[in-house]
Amino acid sequence: MVNKLSFKIGLLFFVFILIIESFLFFILYTNSANDRIDEVMNSLLARGNTHRDVLEDHFDRATLKHVGIMESASEFMVVITDGKGEVIISSDPVESEMMDVVDHANDGGIPTKGKVVEDRWSEGKYIATDSPITINGEHKGHVFMFANTSYVKRTVDQLSNQFLITSIITVLLTIITIFILSRFIAHPLIKMKEATEQLSKGKHNVELHTERKDELGELAHSISTLSKDLKDLKIERNEFLANISHELRTPLTYIKGYADIINRSDTQKEEVEEYIHIIQEETEQLTVLIKNLFQLAKIDQNNFMINREHIELCSFIKNAVERIRPVLAKKKVMLHVNCADEVKAFIDSERFQQVLTNILDNAQKHAYEGTEIKVDVKQTAKQINITFTDEGEGIPKKDLPYIFDRLYRVEKSRSRLNGGSGLGLAISKEIVESHGGSIEVQSELGKGTSVMIKLQRGNYDE
Numbered sequence: 001m002v003n004k005l006s007f008k009i010g011l012l013f014f015v016f017i018l019i020i021e022s023f024l025f026f027i028l029y030t031n032s033a034n035d036r037i038d039e040v041m042n043s044l045l046a047r048g049n050t051h052r053d054v055l056e057d058h059f060d061r062a063t064l065k066h067v068g069i070m071e072s073a074s075e076f077m078v079v080i081t082d083g084k085g086e087v088i089i090s091s092d093p094v095e096s097e098m099m100d101v102v103d104h105a106n107d108g109g110i111p112t113k114g115k116v117v118e119d120r121w122s123e124g125k126y127i128a129t130d131s132p133i134t135i136n137g138e139h140k141g142h143v144f145m146f147a148n149t150s151y152v153k154r155t156v157d158q159l160s161n162q163f164l165i166t167s168i169i170t171v172l173l174t175i176i177t178i179f180i181l182s183r184f185i186a187h188p189l190i191k192m193k194e195a196t197e198q199l200s201k202g203k204h205n206v207e208l209h210t211e212r213k214d215e216l217g218e219l220a221h222s223i224s225t226l227s228k229d230l231k232d233l234k235i236e237r238n239e240f241l242a243n244i245s246h247e248l249r250t251p252l253t254y255i256k257g258y259a260d261i262i263n264r265s266d267t268q269k270e271e272v273e274e275y276i277h278i279i280q281e282e283t284e285q286l287t288v289l290i291k292n293l294f295q296l297a298k299i300d301q302n303n304f305m306i307n308r309e310h311i312e313l314c315s316f317i318k319n320a321v322e323r324i325r326p327v328l329a330k331k332k333v334m335l336h337v338n339c340a341d342e343v344k345a346f347i348d349s350e351r352f353q354q355v356l357t358n359i360l361d362n363a364q365k366h367a368y369e370g371t372e373i374k375v376d377v378k379q380t381a382k383q384i385n386i387t388f389t390d391e392g393e394g395i396p397k398k399d400l401p402y403i404f405d406r407l408y409r410v411e412k413s414r415s416r417l418n419g420g421s422g423l424g425l426a427i428s429k430e431i432v433e434s435h436g437g438s439i440e441v442q443s444e445l446g447k448g449t450s451v452m453i454k455l456q457r458g459n460y461d462e
Helices: 005-057 061-072 096-105 149-200 215-262 269-300 313-330 349-366 397-402 424-434
Strands: 076-082 087-090 115-118 126-135 138-148 309-312 334-339 344-347 372-379 383-390 438-444 448-456
Touching: 005 061, 005 076, 005 115, 005 126, 005 138, 005 149, 061 076, 061 087, 076 096, 096 115, 096 126, 096 138, 126 149, 138 149, 149 215, 215 269, 309 313, 313 334, 313 344, 313 349, 313 372, 313 383, 344 349, 349 372, 349 383, 349 424, 349 448, 424 438
Parallel strands: 334 372
Antiparallel strands: 076 087, 076 138, 115 126, 126 138, 309 344, 372 383, 383 448, 438 448
16 A cells, blocks of 8 residues: 555645645634634723713713723723823723733823734733823822733634634545546556556567546557567567568579489489589578578668768669679569769668669569669659669559568569568668668559669769
8 A cells, every 4th residue: 555656646645735834724714813812802892991981071980980881791900090190990800910900001002093002912811901090280199991811712712613613624635636547547547557568478469548638648658569560560570470480491492302312323413413513593582591690680781881971873774784684684574773973972882782783683573574764863853763664564553561671572473583581671771871862762563663762862972
């Protein structure tokens, strides 16, 4: 329980909110208590001023006695003195504490509007006010009003009880609110934790609610995306391993089978030479496949070095074309290069030679006999565009999104003549992108295919 995230979040919120509430309640209570005490003081002074006003109009024995009788029935006490400070009348017996106030107030200095002369309610027995009596400009005496401090304390205690009940209710509501909020916040996090645990166990069918538009929603969306990516990666890995197994098993099966035939005593010399030639071809295919796989592994590990240099792109392409012309001649396929001599590129010539070879080899394999392959090179202020166009079989629309996937082949029969290993375009794409460029394919079934490479020109000196 203590180690749960919801408990920790709730406890943290509770501590901070409790500190804030305590501070606010302390300020509110202090101000309210002072207001209540001031209200009692002002009420006592107003009561004394009222008696003073009556006595200023009728300063006689009957009125004095009437004031005393009136206050004897209330919670307050009145003491009326003459101009010399002698007590004329009082509503209650005058105690020593009351006389101390009377004697001290008779020293003078009391304004005509009256004054609170004793306000130490937490220390003394009484609080007191003094309202001086002035008739025709002559000082006639004082009206002292007294209230037992228990009256003030009772008022403050009532306020304290109200605040105590309010504080308890507030704390309970705070705890309930924080519990609900912490659960609301922690619940999706717990779901995400469970989802990541499922991912670690290899279960990739994770579903999280991603409707939220806050950070938790973004995190849930990221985990869901990761789940799908891991699932796709697992599928791709299994397919890749299956394809690799097939690609390796096929040449090894040929090599082993023909090697066994060669070792037979009844095998003719002509057959031995034929079978040795087949074994050599399969070995060469196997060597190329392993080399390509090794290149892809280096790319994945970021160990694929690109050593750029300034080259004349047209001459570079024409040299690559010349290497493939003998193969094109057998199929009676023409190849034309349209390139301005001033085009310069900043590329790794060895790596880019591999790109050109892969693309041209695919073009000649799928071009119809007697057709034409075109290579167009154009440059703009920002980039160089190289387009390879053939008039051949084309690629089905459903296969276009996957042709750059590793070991993906449009030729599902895996024919060595037309299918290839399925790594050429994947490697070409990695090489082009490592140069900061892009490669894309457009094709129409039965009419041909166009491969477009875009290279950024930029500042070659950099």
